[in-house]
Amino acid sequence: MNAVYDPHAFAPFAVTVDLAVLTVRGGALHVLLIRRGQEPYAGAWALPGGFILPRESAETAARRELAEETGLAPELVEALHLEQLRTYSEPDRDPRMRVVSVAFTALVPDLPEPAATGGGDADRARWVPVDEAVGLAFDHAVILADARSRVGSKLEYTCLATAFCPPEFTLGELQAVYETVWGTALDRPNFRRKVLATPGFVEAVPGAARLTGGRGKPAALYRPGPATALHPPLLRPTEGHQR
Numbered sequence: 001m002n003a004v005y006d007p008h009a010f011a012p013f014a015v016t017v018d019l020a021v022l023t024v025r026g027g028a029l030h031v032l033l034i035r036r037g038q039e040p041y042a043g044a045w046a047l048p049g050g051f052i053l054p055r056e057s058a059e060t061a062a063r064r065e066l067a068e069e070t071g072l073a074p075e076l077v078e079a080l081h082l083e084q085l086r087t088y089s090e091p092d093r094d095p096r097m098r099v100v101s102v103a104f105t106a107l108v109p110d111l112p113e114p115a116a117t118g119g120g121d122a123d124r125a126r127w128v129p130v131d132e133a134v135g136l137a138f139d140h141a142v143i144l145a146d147a148r149s150r151v152g153s154k155l156e157y158t159c160l161a162t163a164f165c166p167p168e169f170t171l172g173e174l175q176a177v178y179e180t181v182w183g184t185a186l187d188r189p190n191f192r193r194k195v196l197a198t199p200g201f202v203e204a205v206p207g208a209a210r211l212t213g214g215r216g217k218p219a220a221l222y223r224p225g226p227a228t229a230l231h232p233p234l235l236r237p238t239e240g241h242q243r
Helices: 058-070 074-079 140-157 160-164 171-182 188-197
Strands: 014-025 028-036 049-051 082-088 099-107 122-129 202-210 219-224
Touching: 014 058, 014 082, 014 140, 014 160, 014 171, 028 058, 028 171, 049 058, 058 074, 058 082, 058 099, 058 122, 082 140, 099 140, 099 160, 140 160, 140 171, 160 171, 171 188, 171 219
Parallel strands: 014 099
Antiparallel strands: 014 028, 014 049, 028 122, 082 099, 202 219
């Protein structure tokens, strides 16, 4: 005889979303954080996120929470490319109850400052250098570390770096993304040669150029190409060796 399903045999739990939104500002990798206005962890900084509503998908909830808690324009949030990072399910990760979180990463060009006052259970939002994002609520330090590691790895074999750039960018700006995320200097001629030799990575913008400071002629502008993967990969330099 088949056992009858009994929903009361399972303890209730909630499902949330958390977002590691990363950008490059002033030569440093930044993450978008909110300051919690409610317990638990009132006053602590945390990643944006919250509970998934009964009729929402995880991605829909992630976009809603990001717009509510940071004040970023809804059309900007809707246009973000979200990528699921992983699921976090340690039994004691939330002191209120059993909570399983679906974490996302979003990589963006330098965005405006978020609203001075947050919404939902956030009372403030701001960009913070990743290296200074300490003492985060819940297990958000683990999520942020995982997001940073994932992004650094994906820069090697995907075209993800262009997501940090404006629609039109110089090769110097693209190189700065790699150097910032990887935390290492790259040889400029080698980097330029590898990028331009990779099919579909970038496309030149005909007749467009930008002054980048200092002397010399304006730098050519590029836009993302049609490729999504890098063949061959653009490998991260080993310690003590520049590429």
